[in-house]
Amino acid sequence: MTRVYGEPMPICTGVCSSCGFCYRICPGSDVPLLELEKHFFGENRKFTLADLGFYLESYVGYAGDEVIRKKGASGGVVTALLVHALEKGIIDCAIVAGFNKEKPWLTEAKLVKSKKEIIDAAQSKYAVVPVNMLFREAVKRGCQRLGLVGLPCHIHAVRKMQYYDVPRDISGKIKLTIGLFCASQFYFEGTRHILVEWCGIKDLEVIASLEYRGGEWPGHFMVKRHDGETITIDRHRYVYHMLMPNYKRDRCEMCIDWSSELADIAVGDYWASPTIGDNFSGTSALLVRSLAGEELIKSAVEEKVLYLEGLEPERLCSSIGFEMKKHGAAFRLVQRQQFGWPTPNYHMKVDYTPFFRDLHLAPEKK
Ligand SMILES: Cc1cc2nc3c(=O)[nH]c(=O)nc-3n(C[C@H](O)[C@H](O)[C@H](O)COP(=O)(O)OP(=O)(O)OC[C@H]3O[C@@H](n4cnc5c(N)ncnc54)[C@H](O)[C@@H]3O)c2cc1C
Ligand code: SF4
Ligand code: SF4
Incomplete structure (x- = not known):
């Protein structure tokens, strides 16, 4: 690989x-x-x-x-x-x-x-x-x-x-x-953008560890640097304002x-x-x-x-x-x-009919 x-x-x-x-x-x-x-x-x-x-x-x-x-x-x-x-x-x-x-x-x-x-x-x-x-x-x-x-x-x-x-x-x-x-x-590029744009880490070599769901539940993006500093980005923010809208595969x-x-x-x-x-x-x-x-x-x-x-x-x-x-x-x-574009074939008819239900969201840290 x-x-x-x-x-x-x-x-x-x-x-x-x-x-x-x-x-x-x-x-x-x-x-x-x-x-x-x-x-x-x-x-x-x-x-x-x-x-x-x-x-x-x-x-x-x-x-x-x-x-x-x-x-x-x-x-x-x-x-x-x-x-x-x-x-x-x-x-x-x-x-x-x-x-x-x-x-x-x-x-x-x-x-x-x-x-x-x-x-x-x-x-x-x-x-x-x-x-x-x-x-x-x-x-x-x-x-x-x-x-x-x-x-x-x-x-x-x-x-x-x-x-x-x-x-x-x-x-x-x-x-x-x-x-x-x-x-x-998500593409790794999304992670790289969070690291550079939000964590201010230009050189990835300074990273000692990375977690996507680190710390207290529901877990956040946590980067530990070799110099001991830890940077945390709230889960809601990095998932819904970076990865989901920009870097979905x-x-x-x-x-x-x-x-x-x-x-x-x-x-x-x-x-x-x-x-x-x-x-x-x-x-x-x-x-x-x-x-x-x-x-x-x-x-x-x-x-x-x-x-x-x-x-x-x-x-x-x-x-x-x-x-x-x-x-x-x-x-x-x-x-x-x-439109004849390439798609995967699941060999089944899909049904996307809307139906009413409550929406459950993860707790957010403001
Ligand atoms: C990309 C992704 C998208 C997800 N989307 C949803 C969602 O839309 N809704 C939802 O309810 N849950 C989703 N999940 C699942 C959720 O985040 C938790 O993984 C799940 O609830 C299990 O938690 P746990 O504490 O029981 O597992 P844990 O005890 O944390 O164990 C998780 C296990 O999964 C393995 N694992 C982690 N990431 C990956 C990966 N990328 N590929 C293969 N194996 C992996 C780990 O090695 C570990 O063994 C998603 C997970 C991933 C990785
Ligand atoms: S067709 Fe695929 S699985 Fe078969 S020998 Fe070639 S690479 Fe390997
Ligand atoms: S192809 Fe489907 S199951 Fe696989 S990573 Fe993408 S959304 Fe998840």
Whole structure:
């Protein structure tokens, strides 16, 4: 892998035999969403306006371990589940998103095998992390039961690998997929502009660490410099006044999967008023889609790894992410198709019909 304009770019390191595997499993242009859904979950979603894909259960909750909850982007649920799956032997490694050691302003996929490494990789990264590139490395290092956390499009690729059974030495070893909800991913250029224009950092080498959801929930853009100074930019300000309007990736504008519709377990932020716990801090929303996911959740709750409460799934449709993907992106997809512009093919009719609901927003720091 190399980087062009700060973006990860795959390079062919061997001799290409034109087998076509990479094109076949790439989620960029072709995602037979309903076919994959039926294959992996046994049935299709109920086609309602509040479309969150197929799911067995929906919850809101947080990690039982207070350190993990605080370290997580929302309730630390993903981190807690990965640690639990590792300790139970369901997986023997996890592929997660971290930062480059030498250049800590750049995100990087990490293959991890310990609780500490999983916790270190908590929190959302708002720049591309090509997590799927580490499957080959995991198998080379002898891992037999692979776990992956990724965005909906990462999970699309994983499901295509499993469905088409390519590459065969990897596909059968993927045992757990935890998907994040995703309104959009952003070009690294957006991060660079925040650093230069808002943090006054011209030379990125002065950066000792960067976090997109650092500090108190809901977490802010936090840069630590080698000279000890910490600069914090409020989450609302940098997401809604810099990344979202200016640096959304093109492909994301036409992506219709918000809630990781093909993951075993999908996890997102929960912005509505609390229905659980003693305070309004760090809470995740969960959609459990597969039987494997259901089993993992059951054991995590029994062992107090997670505290969960049932959630009316329709409440999730009140977030901006739902509107952005299931309505905005879906409408854009249809518009582009009408004019014959290139679009991904999800092999399904999209429905962006508006329907009334309350809007849930993240708390803002003024
Ligand atoms: C680009 C992006 C957009 C998102 N959009 C929404 C949204 O619209 N609505 C919503 O409700 N939630 C969204 N989320 C999810 C949300 O920010 C939290 O990640 C989620 O609630 C899980 O929180 P947690 O505390 O349970 O997970 P944590 O315990 O913090 O664990 C998060 C896990 O995700 C991995 N991870 C982080 N970033 C990436 C990445 N870029 N690629 C692959 N893996 C990653 C980490 O390595 C870690 O293992 C988004 C996340 C990202 C990265
Ligand atoms: S997966 Fe096949 S087609 Fe793609 S680069 Fe490798 S050898 Fe070539
Ligand atoms: S919006 Fe869609 S294509 Fe873009 S990063 Fe999220 S899941 Fe991937």
